[in-house]
Amino acid sequence: MADSIPQSRSRDLDKLLLRPGNLVGPTFEAGAQLRDDIKECVRVLVIGAGGLGCELLKDLAFSGFRNLEVIDMDRIEVTNLNRQFLFRLGDVGKPKAEVAAKRVMERVSGVDIKSHFCRIEDKPISFYNDFHIIVLGLDSIEARSYINSVACSFLEYDSDDNPQEESIKPMVDGGTEGFKGHARIIMPGVTPCFECTIWLFPPQVKFPLCTLAETPRTAAHCIEYAHLIKWDEAHSGKTFDPDDPEHMQWVYSEAVKRAELFGIPGVTYSLTQGVVKNIIPAIxxxxxxxxxxxxxxTLKVVSGCSKTLTNYLTYNGVEGLHTKVTEFVRDKDCLVCGPGVLIELEASVTLKKFIDLLEDHPKLLLIRVSVTYRGKNLYMQAPPILEEMTRSNLDLPLFELMGKTPRDIVHVTGAAGKGDKKQSCSRKLRVVFKGMVGVTDMDMAGGA
Amino acid sequence: MAEPKVKYDRQLRIWGEQGQAALEKASICLLNCGPTGSETLKNLVLGGVGSITVVDGSKVEVGDLGNNFMVDESSVGESKAKCVCTFLQELNDAVKAKFIEDCPEELIETNPSFFSQFTLVIATQLVEDSMVKLDRICREANIILIFARSYGLMGLVRISVKEHTVIESKPDHFLDDLRLNNPWPELTRFTETIDLNTTDAVVQKHTPYIVILVKIAEEWANTHGGNLPSTREEKRQFKDLIKSKMITADEENYKEAMEASYKVFSPRGIGVSLQKIIDDSCTEVDSSSSDFWVMVAALKEFIANEGGGETPLEGSIPDMTSSTELYVNLQKTYQAKAEADFLVMEQRVRNLLKKIGRDPASISKANIKNFSKNARKLAVCRYRLIEEEFNSPVQSELQKYLTDEGHGTLQEANSVKVLPENTAAGLYILLRAADRFAVNYNKFPSEFDSEMDEDISRLKTTAVSLLNDLGCNSSTVSEDLINEMCRYGASELHVVSAFVGGVASQEVIKLITRQFIPMSGTFIFNGIDNNSQLLLL
Structure with a gap:
């Protein structure tokens, strides 16, 4: 027996990391060095400190990671307590990221978790480049899409349009609804990114306004009528706040009145909350x-200690238990993880004109654009101080601002999308100056 | 204390007040509180189960600090059951939590009646011999049992109970019960009040597709000897007929009618799985029959008599383009029929109860109503004794899982090794071989760093002899997988435990709430590439 050997805290994990194996990744080098590297060098970012985030922080801490950071803009609510096991009743109202980090550090000694109580858009893009891997525990398509576009913006391609390995920022994404969920690995440039398979997340169907106003049939129609139409009629200018119980109560009682008027059954307070806040059941x-x-x-991607998921796992426990692994393929023309949208310009085009051009570009439709080139801010919309500092660049030719480089990658951030459904995003553009290429056809990634 | 309803809001939306009440009444016993057990119980305590009893005889060791969240530095040397129990209590003070510092294997040997006080027993990290013994005890006492095991990158979850019946299976996708292919007289009469050949554009656009389809189906039947479309050509013609009634191309209700036309073509009567249930010998009820089977017996009579081959109507309709008035009236027509069917069912249930010598009022109105409404979605799950599975697994299935189909050894695809499809089955065999190994060598394969190479060949020999005993002489398990199993050295990794514990707790919830359908067979978690599998042995 091993009684004489003092036991190690990593007793179980050591078997996986210290012993060689045959069913492992190509980079796997079993040994204490690997374990120590994971402990000391690898930096992991967890996005979201909710139902998935709480679990992720604990799971990663027990998988040998010591340098974790977590970002979440939400505060703890009573309805979180049925699953977000790091929170107690007394924590209600406190920032999720801070409490989650504190609780895991209290119980798993040696782990360091830095918390960020803010929106993901509040962090500069460079913040995200600081991590070896990003793990997403989110419940919104928009947030996933944003982080995906940020991680993909770090990806660089060589002159043959092959992704450069050291620029790949791996992501692991999870999502749940009731008894169902998914887990996936995104290796930008190698496996499909979130945007390549956006069809997996169909947008939520909204009720037509005419149905709400003229032919309501269901309880949800009555609720949405009260929420979207009646509220504005009755409260000129006051915005509806879904977290204000008085507001919710008002919508509920209006919905009840409407349902009674039309003889429609089923309006309850709980359903009202569900419809208005688009509540996704979670356990x-x-x-x-x-x-x-x-x-x-995450551990496998970082250490190579086993095969990895290729590349999308679905879990469904509604009728029996079904798990399925699907290998999705990349969209070669993906705007987000592809080599970048090609923009051909005259050398005389100013930064201002370039920005205007992106707004009308049919593939981009970007507004409120900020531009960076090789880590240097060419123009920033915000904060005001940066805007002021970079404003003078607007009238200079982009070609000059790029050090007369005939073709290179330019990163832009802004809001994209059609109509009023704009969302934050980051895009990579391949800027080529007409008549300049071929003279000194440099390797795009050369000086990166 | 916050309003418990608020705290449980996100799960009440899944299993409702009734499901929650069942959870709050449940009394759960956990055997062994390593990470697999602790994580399983954590998910149930958060959800508000009634009471938990943690049974573990071990003391917290330093190694436990690396895989179990419910213990910390200060617990080293203390009772593990006590530490885990204390932490779990912190998560939810509505749960009654207690612990017993006792070795589960000993309890199984010396105090089998201990288990009969619980609703459900979760047995984690038990080896084969103890699993078999505990299974017999629980089967005898009619206690639901669930096994969960984590071993390196693999895991196992298995339910064991004689019979589990479900009324509210709540499937995601289930055909609406609209009877478009078999309308009852009131529905036909309702549709007769509406003229499809209207000239009023508003009426034309607001006639619900149910009405459109019932009327067009009737029109079709009148010209086709009373039959509905059955061939592909007829179905196409039927859709053309719907299209011909459109005045403008933007009539959403007619588009919906085209899309829903398959509901007219679908066969009448009940589905295969329900047929199997009403053919079950349990429908020959006597005083010992459960409420479920009494109601199934009544359902069988209903289908054969008043139902004319159909179940009681469910009574709800999906949302569809319609004027409010027509929709609400249509809804009432469906509800009225469902209510009438329920009353017939109720009478039949009461008569049956009387016949078998039970109080005719012993099944509540609400329960019969719920049963009537869900009659098409009933489910019955039965589980073999684990001993039977271990000694005589379903040969054809086991052979199927183990057969390589050319993947016997790992294939080299782009110089990256791809796992063969039978990996999960191989892991299952090797886990059982590891338990046999432990009996012979008093340790698990390569549990310690000494004798690593010897253990690999020992495990191989053990696996070969196990396969022989199972009658699978021709099957082998790949060297790579044997090597992999030895590499695991019986480690209990936290992430694997969290996955396995998550699966186990999700099944426990389905079993206790009697909603949704629990898994069948033996679930093998394959943490190598996540191609897990359910083995039906």
Missing amino acids: ASTNAIISAACALE
């Missing part, structure tokens, strides 16, 4: 399953 077990799968894949 502890599914979050535990999906987070565990994500944390395990």
Whole structure:
């Protein structure tokens, strides 16, 4: 027996990391060095400190990671307590990221978790480049899309349009709804990014306004009428706040009145909240399953200690238990993870004109654009001080600002999308100056 | 204390007040509180189960600090059951939590009646011999049992209970019960009040597709000897007929009618799985029959008599383009029929109860109503004794899982090794071989760093002999997988435990709430590439 050997805290994990194996990744080098590297050098960012995030922080801490950071803009609510096991009743109202980080550090000694109580858009893009891998525990398509575009913006291609390995920022993404969930690995440039397979997340169907106003049939129609039409009629200028119980109560009682008028059954306060806040049912077990799968894949991507998921796992426990792994393929023309949208310009085009051009570009439709080139801010919309500092660049030719480089990658951030459904994003553009290329056809990634 | 309803809001939206009440009544026993057990229980305590009893005889060791969140530095040397129990209590003070510092294997040997006080037993990290013994005890006492095991990058979850019946299976996708292919007289009469050949554009656009389809189906039947479309050509013609009634191209209700036309073509009567349930010998009820089977017996009578081959109507309709008035009236027509069917069912249930010598009022109105409404979605799950699975697994299935189909050894694809499809089955065999190994060598394969190479060949020999005993002489398990199993050295990794515990707790919730359908067979978690599998042995 091994009684004489003092036991190690990493007793179980050591078997996986210290012993060689045959069913491992190509980079796997078993040994204490690997374990120590994971402990000391690898930096992991967890996005979201909710149902998945709480589990992820615990799971990653027990997978040998010591340098974790977590970002979440939300505060703890009573309805989180049925699954977000790091929070207690007394924590209600406190920032999720801070409490989650504190609790895991209290129980897993040696782990360091830095918390960020803010929106993901509040961090500069460079913040995200500081991590070896990003793990997403989110419940919104918009947030996933944003982080995906940020991670993909770090990707660089060589002159043959092959992704450069050291520029790949891996992501592991999880999501749940009721008894169902998914876990996936995104290696930008190698496996499909979130945008390549955006069809997996169909947008939520909204009720036509004429149905709400003229032919309501269901309880949800009556609720949305009260929420979207009646509220504005009755409260000129006052915005509806879904977190204000008085507001919710008002919508509920109006919905009841409307339902009675039309003889429609089924309006309850709970349904009103569900419809208005678009509540997705969530339970502890599914979050535990999906987070565990994500944390395990994170460890495998980083260490190579086993095969990795290729590349999308679905879990469904509604009728029996079904798990399925699907290998999705990249969209070669993806705007987000591809080599970048080609923009051909005259050398005389100013930064201002360039920015205007992006707004009308049919593939981009970008507004409120900020521009960076090789880490240097050419123009920033915000904060005001940066805007002021960079404003003078607007009238200079982009070619000059890029050091007369005939073709190179330019990063832009802004809001994209059609109509009023704009969302924050980051885009990579391949800027080529007409008549300049071929003279000194440099390797785009050369000086990176 | 916050309003418990608020705290549980996100799960009440899944299993409702009734499901929650069942959870709050449940009394759960956990055997062994390593990470697999602790994580399973954590998910249930958060959800508000009634009471938990943690059974573990071990003391917290330093190694436990690296995989179990419910213990910390200060717990080293203390009872693990006590530490885990204390932490779990912190998560939810509505749960009654207690612990017993006792070795589960000993309890199984010496105090089998201990288990009969629980609703459900979760047995984690038990080896084969103890699993078999505990299974017999629980089967005898009719206690639901669930096994969960984590071993390196693999895991196992298995439910064991004689019979589990479900009324509210709540499937995601289930055909609406509209009877478009078999309308009852009131529905036909309702549609007769509406003229499809209207000239009023507003009426034309607001006639619900149910009405459109019932009327067009009737029109079709009148010209086709009373039959509905059955061939592909007829179905196409039927859709053309719908199209011909459109006045403008933007009539959403007619578009919906085209899309829903398959509901007219679908066969009448009940589905295969329900047929199997009403054919079950349990429908020959006597005084010992469960409420479920009494109601199934009544359902069988209903289908054969008043139902004319159909179940009681569910009574709800999906949202569809319609004027409010027509929609609400249509809804009432469906509800009225469902209510009438329920009353017939109720009478039949009461008569049956009387016949078998039970109080005719012993099944509540609400339960019969719920049963009537869900009659098409009933489910019955039965589980073999684990001993039977271990000694005589379903040969054809096991062979199927183990067969390589050319993947016997790892294939080299782009110089990257791809795992063969039978990996999960191989892991299952090797886990069982590891338990046999432990009996012979008093340790798990390569549990310690000494004798690593010897253990690989020992495990191989053990696996070969196990396969022989199972009658699978021709099957082998790949060297790579044997090597992999030895590499695991019986480690209990936190992430694997969290996954396995998550699966186990999700199944426990389905079993206790009696909603949704629990998994069948033996679930093998394959943490190597996540191609997990359900083995039906």
